[in-house]
Amino acid sequence: MALSTFLSLFKLSTFLLCLLILSGTTSGQLSANFYARTCPNFRSIITRAVNTAVSNEARMGASLLRLHFHDCFVNGCDGSVLLDDTANFTGEKTAGPNSNSIRGFNVIDTIKTQLESQCPGVVSCADILSTAARDSVVALGGPSWNVVFGRRDSTTASLSAANSNLPGPGSSLSALISSFSNKGFTANEMVALSGAHTIGQARCTTFRNRIYNENNINASFATSVRRNCPSSGGDNNLSPLDSTPVTFDNRYFSDLINQRGLLHSDQELFNGGSADAQVRTYSSNPATFSRDFASAMVKMGNLSPLTGSSGQVRTNCRRTN
Template sequence: MVSSSYSLNMHNILLPTCILILFALIKTSSGQLSANFYASSCPNFSSIISSAVNSAVSNEARMGASLLRLHFHDCFVNGCDASVLLDDTANFTGEKTAGPNNNSLRGFDVIDTIKTQLESSCPGVVSCADLLATAARDSVVALGGPSWNLNFGRRDSTTASLSAANNNIPAPTLNLSGLISSFSNQGFTTNEMVALSGSHTIGQARCTVFRNRLYNENNINSSFATSVRANCPSSGGDNNLSPLDAATPTSFDNAYFNNLLNQNGLLHSDQELFNGGSTDAQVRTYSSNPATFSTDFANGMIKMSNLNPLTGSSGQVRTNCRRTN
């Protein structure tokens, strides 16, 4: 029979050992992204990306929203792995022709330009996934929004998922429960969903995705509906564009939430955030507290940029973001 004192001593030895092993596993799984990942291998990567993003946004303010959206549509499909950038080939189907992306996502040429500059400076070093995460942040900053700290070391996928792109990216026709569920599937709380929806303070949408709201919904400001209908007829003009935030369309601010209070949400999913439901109070808070929105949005973006990244020996660092090596 083993003495109780021996058992106690063994327990005291084993417990710290188990804790150390657990910490080691946690560090292995989450510690491969770091702020200093490119400190020696490509110290200028951040300035290269920010300079190119500033130039692109200066040429066309809408590009800021497009680059932010690219990152979002990437991360919501099997994690932030740059799968959204892969072109279709004779033997490979990517995500670009998925319903939420086809004839809608843009900014690929800007990503190509930045990647070429990075390859010239640091060949084979900076991943397309890290490029997307950084370009999204720099785009928000370029339009007057908040910045946030990023960790790096994401690697690029060699695969893509058309079905996941069709199923995971929240549609502009979703009601509040659908939005909550879509974001919850990615690990986001309802509050984080509302904060991230504030990205619609910049960018534009095609008539085809909000026409039904203009002509068939009642929770819309009549003057607003009339003004938008001028560029979105009941039939035709599917690709005509309207700003998601008509008040300050090229400034990253909290005007989006003020629009919702006035029933000036362009998309059905936008107005669902302020339609007598559980998120009304948060919309009111953001409409009157821009600093709170900025903080919550930045924190939400940090969380999104860390969705299931490939690290270590997984994936690859593509030399061309459109195709695998």
């Protein structure tokens, strides 16, 4: 009787263990050691490629960071933003916030090619994006954070979600708070993540109305920016998002206090509203900003990833397998 009971319990425990293993395979889980056996050198490959790209063009660091954001805010961190349109497929690249705006695809292609030569079909495009974003910030003097891996790539994309989920340069403070809240971020995390605009540049078409028609702007700053952004034409002319656009620091917040925010959405963070105090804190405490930004980026990278048997690992980030 005792032996029979033991065998029954043994069979039950074995069955439950199999279910647990199967469940783990199906649902998956992000892990710092996900590629430890299958592609142990993947981090150094990505870091080296990012450092080379940023060394060749500092602005590329901001572009790779933004690419990760534009991926994760549309149906999660699944690499969908990288998919090209085809005759039978519409991706996200032609969405209003992305068209003629997001860039860095060639850097991702280079990284993917190098990884495929070392460990074919192993490292996902979504994981490349999350790692490249972190490495870009570090390359420009910003903080690092722990990136976990195991994301898989989507076989679909959503043009409509890209158009509706990504906050625009004309957004109000309340719209920014709402947009980030819809993705699970607090208002404080939204302000911290907006600090990504301490690097990079923006196109004239995104800030023309501000420099010609808004009053909460430093007059000399507006005059200087107008030189490269006429009232008509020159839509793609670039201006820096803060006064140190190739260094990841807290200057963005100091500029806001001095009414030198380039985008309307930037200056909304310091315009007599609920975010003013946090902007002041970050402008005087760079370490606090760096800590909060890094923490929010960890959260960003965990937005609805595909794991386990969901999605795929694309061999070419621009198209499904």
